[in-house]
Amino acid sequence: MSKVDWLSIDWTKNNRELSVELGKAYNTVAKKRYQLGKSGKAEGRAVRIDKGINNPNNAIGGKISQPIAMRAAKLSPKSGKFETNIHAKKWRIVSPSNQIFIVRNLYQFVRDNSELFLPKDVIFKRQGGKRGTGGEYCNATSGLRQAASSGRLWKGWKCKQIKDK
Template sequence: MQIGKGKQWGEASKKALAERGQTPNLKKGTPAAQRSPKSGPFETNRNALIWTIRSPEGATYTFRNLNLWLRENADVLPGTVDQARAGFGQIKRSRLGKTKRPVGSWKGWTLVCWEKPDEQ
């Protein structure tokens, strides 16, 4: 039975692995996954939720896949796409009770609701 940290990679081994780069499977699989409707940046992504958000002006938007909507509608956001994603994520975590302080909005935008889509 081995106790402790176990085998450590030597510098030569780390360098050899880095020089090899991606395996043939990864070279094919990564682009395929990015194009796939189930795993790529599409409304049909298997992890995409249905979101309803409200702008400071009162306009309500309902869509599936927050990341996709933010990228396509970056011009209406008061910050960057990454800031908006983090802001809505923080509101969601707050509603789930996972933050120390309640968060109700991001730069005037509010999260009305989110839900898992009915899978067919």
């Protein structure tokens, strides 16, 4: 690549023309124009090439791709409601009848074994945000997590997080 002498450029041309002529990115030319104080001197202002085209990454175009991404995330073993969720931790849970469970995902354990808890304790709720974006919880998961952190019992249940080696 050849080095560009930015001081000898004809700054009356717009950024798009200069970027094509110099073989540089549009943003590089725009940045140099700003750094050298050459703004406002171009004769014709270039209109963005992508003007009027929906961008799936922005708020308006995202309405198209967002539902697709959400469906894919729910099916993914790393992000969905699975034992293999990336945030899942290993737990040792002891029931009031001294039955021991070693589980990989506390929330999945409660969902799969809801009959072990009172019906009112396994009603999952959403928390945080206008649209319920804060995650889900129920009394059983909250109680077991609190029992694990405090070392106390929750309705006769003991819970302890097991560190992976």
